[in-house]
Structure formats: structure tokens, C-alpha cells
Amino acid sequence: MKILRVISSVDKANGGPINGLLNSSAELVAKGHEVTVLSLDNPIEDHISGFPFTLVTYKSSLGSLKYSGQFKLWLEKNITSFDVIVIHGVWQYHSYATSKACIKYNIPYVLFTHGMLDPWFTETNFLGRMKKKLYWKFFERHSINNAAQVLFTSKEELRLARQPFNPYSANEKVVAYGSPVPNTAELNAKAAFYEHFPALSDKPFLLFLSRIHEKKGIDLLIEAMGKLHDRYPDIQLALAGPDHNNLRPKLHERAKALKIENRITWLGMLDADIKWGAFYACEAFVLPSHQENFGIVVSEALSTGTPVLITKKVNIWTEVVDAYAGFAEDDSVSGVKDTLGSWLSLDTEQKIQMKQNSVDCYRRNFSMKAAVEDLEKTLLSVTEDKCN
Template sequence: MKILHIIRSVNPEGGGPIEAVIQLSLTMQSFGHVVEILSLDEEDGRLNLKECPLTVHAKGPGIGTYGYSKKFIPWLSAHAKDYDAFIVNGIWQYHSFAAHSVLKKLNSPYYLFTHGMLDPWFKHQYPLKHLKKCLYWFWGEYPVIRDAAGVLFTCEEEKVLARQSFWPYRCNENVVNFGTAGHVGDAAEQKREFLDSFPDLRNKPFLLYLSRIHPKKGVDLLLEAFAQRAGLRPDLQLVVAGPDQVGWQSELQDLAAKLGITDRVTWTGMLKGDLKWGAYHAAEAFILPSHQENFGIVVAEALSCRLPVLISNKVNIWQEIANADAGLVADDTLTGCGELLDRWRQQDNERRIHMGCNALNCFKDYFEITSAAKSLLAIISK
């Protein structure tokens, strides 16, 4: 089968969706399928395209946040016949609207991953932006969802939450396994490389936040909760790793200075490859107090490294984590974030090792990429 993934960009700074597309696609290719990507990236061979291990048809640049490009529809109209299945990743941008326009006209079924973009958290957090989306919903995005052969959700909770954001809402809902390939490489060497890059962390325990630096991720809560307990473990450090997608990092660094923990927080920027895996293996635990997370590829990656995860109950796979005893779960509030830190501090070494073993088993049982790819193939092959 020849499959086309349609997504706004292959830039890894976009977060989990493109990482998931790549991991799923490489696994599908190992099964004998051909997988390519259609995006709104520029056609100039930039690093984003060179780093992507898949064939990318870049038909941008997309203009503005919406991403309009006059090249997109003509290319898809001319080449749709070359593919057996289409998977649209993400909504609220031109690529989903344009894909629907072409594929419905050609009577070509497509499947849609919303990647958490229908979560009602956005409605409550950004009411004015939600009103604007409501005006666009009926004629713009609702047809994309309504006409999809299947709208794909990564867990039951994401599916249920998606029903609460807009009206009308009717679609063919499907819950598919989701995951990542997990850790690859020499863990000891990767850990050494990370600590060589950030020598101030050598021989110091630290908690690892690794995700986009974005208000929905709760980094501000993490800094405040960490500062409130800084004296309880004077040796403990906090590592904040990830791209500063919306220009928020300087404000957070000012907050850290105000809280008196500047020397306790390391800002690494985005970590990739061995440096990323080294951070996981060097950390004491992974922490993500997010306000909204439909899945969390980084959570699955941490689990694959035997790393216990401390997450909020707004990370939609929290129930799997709790059931597997692979980490700790609390509310996405300052109190909840503090609870995660307090409960983790109270775990003895034996308990932490046991939780790490559970983390790896949880990854294998729920989030390993092979079962995720098979689950998706079973749906799009119908």
C-alpha cells in the first residue's frame, strides 16, 4: 500500500505530531508499505527536509499561521491517484481544509488525526480565539471531520473530550494504538555525551522536563512548585529542555530569578538524537505538568528509558501510567505539581527502581510503535 501523510510541517520543533508520523511511517515501511509526506514547508531543501527520513513533497511556504499555499491543491489533485490511503494530521490550518477539498471531490477516503486539537481546554483557556474558531467551524473545519472515513484518536479520553468543544459534531470515531519506537542507541554513551554537554549537571540528580516551552505545558507551575521545595533537596536540579516556540522562555527565566532558583535550573534548548536520549538516561524522573496533552510522545519515550514519569491528569494517557504504576499523577495546578514533587521525594530507592521497571513494561504493553502501526494499518486498510 502507498500512503500519503498530510501535515503542516516536518519541522521537529512542531512537537509530537511529526515525530509520530515519522515513527509510524518507518515502521509501516518495514512491513513493505510505501509512505510519503505532503507538507507546507518551503521547497528549498532546508535542514527540516534533509533531516526527515521520508520522502517529503514540500508545497509551501504556507503563508501566515493558517498556511495558505497556491501550490498545495494543484499538486494533490494531480498526484492523489498515486496513493492508496491518505492520513491528514492536524486541523485549523490550510492543509486540512485543502486536503478535504481535493479528496472529497475525487471520492478518495481519508483519515484524520486531530492530535488533541479538539480538546475543550483550549475553549476555556482562550475564549475569544474559540469564538473565532466557532465562526470558522461550520463551513471550514467541521466538513473535514464529518467527511473523514475515520477520525483517529490516540486514547479513549481524547475521543470523549473532543465531543465537548464544538457544535455540530458528528464523525466516524476510531481509537487507535499510538506510540513511538522508543529508546535506540548506547544508553551509557548517550548519558556521557549529555553530561559532557552540560557538565554542571554531572553527579547531580535532576528532574527532566522535555517538551515545547508553551503555556499549556505548565512550566510556570513547575518552577513555582520546585522553588517552594528547593530547600528540601538542595542538590536537586531541574532541566527544562525544548524549543521556545512562542517566545516564553525569557519570561520563565525571569520567574526563576524572582523565585531564587536560577542556579538550580538548566535550560538546554531543543535536544535531539543522542543528546535527547542521554537526558532521559541521566535524569532521576521525567516531569510534565501539562494542562492539555492528547498523548505525549515524550512520555512514551521516557517510559522506554525506564524513567518514571510525573504527569498531570490532563495528559490523556495518565490512566495507563497509573494502572501500570509507572509514575505519579496529580492535578494540573500548583498544588498538584507540588504533590508530584513531594510524592516523588518520599519514594525510596527500591521503590524508584521498581517504578522504572514498570515504566519499561508499560511502554512495551501500550506504546511500542509496532503495535501502533499495525493498529493504524488495520483501520486504513478496510
């Protein structure tokens, strides 16, 4: 198949969707398929250099909407040369323009919402809710309701997507999703991590690795640590990820007020061996989010045998808890405190068992092989439907 994958940005600092695209595209190419990626990045940006697949990108305008007339013209000229289109994400120009071109030229497309229809986003922002309702009415409903299939990475993501907007008549499908196993040896990865962060080499720490964003619940994590630091005086927090919204100063001030600022290490954005080394080096991974349709970093943590401490707003929490590969509670200070306390109160033997359970949970539920086989099967089915 000739596959076109369309995404707003290929910058890995934007989180899970681009990482999922990169991981699965590598496997699809290995299976003999041809992958091209279309985005709305500025071609001169640093993250464009060295992109591993054929990339077509145009600088956008109109702020977060990310409009580009050149993007539209490229689709008009080239879309019929592809067998199937995969759209990643909604609420920006790329999904509307691509779906419109697909409908016009009768090219089948599937669409990953990546959790962007979750009601959390509309419940927490009145102005945002009004904007999205208008955008849905005039634009986005056409992208969703005309897709050959709208793809969800969990049953919970699918269920939640039905709530906020109408008319909603998506042809829904839950597909496997996951991440690849680390491409580096554990000892090498840990050595790379400690070389960059030697202060953590002799300290037990919990790792947060994601965007520094309000929805990730880092404020809950800091408050929970403030309530636990007397009982567990040795444990540290390592916070990794890009801070596009400049939240770090506010979070640091709150940690200082709680007298735990010396228990927190800010790592910045991590990649390659250093990222894998962080997973291997930490005691457990923490993601106290208010909303995660999947949480690819959770899958990555499990693949390294790292237990995960998450909230019940991470939509794969049931798989984690059922496998006894971590703990999950409500997305509140008390919930996060209970989750951390459940891990910290385990004895050494119990922690070792949970680490093994984490690997088993990954292999059973979130392997890249299963995810790509499911996506490939889905893409083949929609292209065959067109032929029939």
C-alpha cells in the first residue's frame, strides 16, 4: 500500500501521536508498504531535519488552527496517488482539509482522534467548548462522520468520544496500540542517563516523563509528595518533558512552599538512550493525568519493566491494574497520594514481582507487533471496501 499519514506537527515535543506514528510507520515500511507524512510544520524548524520518512510540510498561519493554502493545493494535486490516508488528530486545519480532499476524490481514510474528543477538554474550558462546538458544526463533524473508520486505542476512549458533540455517527473501531521495545541495552541506557544527571545516581526516584501541561496533573503530584515526604524522606521526584506553557516556575514555587523543592529534579526533554535510561533507573513511573486516551509513555515504561502509578483518567488503567503492573486511583491529590503510597509501602520482593508483571503486561497488551498488525489489517480492509 501507498499510505499517506497526515498530522499537524512531527515535533516529538508534542507528545504521543507523533511518536506512535513514527513507531508504527517503521514497522509498516519493514512490511513492504510505502509511507509518506504530510504536516504543517515550518520547513526550517530543527525537528524537520533527519525525519526518517518522506516528509512534505508547509508553514501554517492563523495560530493554533494552522491553516495553509499550499497544504490544500498539495492534497488536491497528490492525494489520488495514495491507496489510503491516515489522519492523526482533530480540531486543526489538517484534518478538515484532508478529509475534504479524500471525500472529493473518493480516497478512503481513517482517523485517529488521539483522545481529542474526550469531554475533559470541553468541561474544563468554557470558551474552548464554545469554539469547538462551532468548529464541530461547520467543519470537524464532516471529518469524523465521513471517515471509513474512526480509530480508538481503548474502549474507554471510544465511550467518552460519543458524549460531547452531535451529530455524531462515526464508524468506530478500537485498534491495538503500543510502543516498541527499547533499542538499547539497559546498562548502556542507564549509564547515559546518569552521565547527564549524576545527582540521581545514588538516589531512589519516581519519574514523570511527558509534557509539562495542566492536564498532566503535575500539581497533584507535587501536593501528594508534600503530604508523603516525612514518611518517605529518601524518595525523589524527577520531572522530564518540554514546558511550552512555562508552568515550571509556578510548580517550583509550590514545591518550595511545601519544603520539597530539594526533592525534585527537573530533567528537561529526554530522548534516545537518555530517555530509556530514565525509565530503567527510576523506581516507578508516574503519570497523574486528568485525561489520556492511551498514554504511550505508560506503554514505554512497562516495556522496560517499570511499574506505573497512574490515575483512572488514563484509559488503559484497567489493563495495568488487572496485571498488577502498577496502581491507579482518582485524579485528585488524595488519589495520587494513595497511588504513591501503595508503591512506596511495598517490600523489596513485592516490587521485584511488580516489575516482572510490568513486562508481562506490555507483551500481552501493548506490543508494537500487535499494534501494527491491527493497523495494517484495518488499512487493507478499507482499501478493499473501496474496490468492492
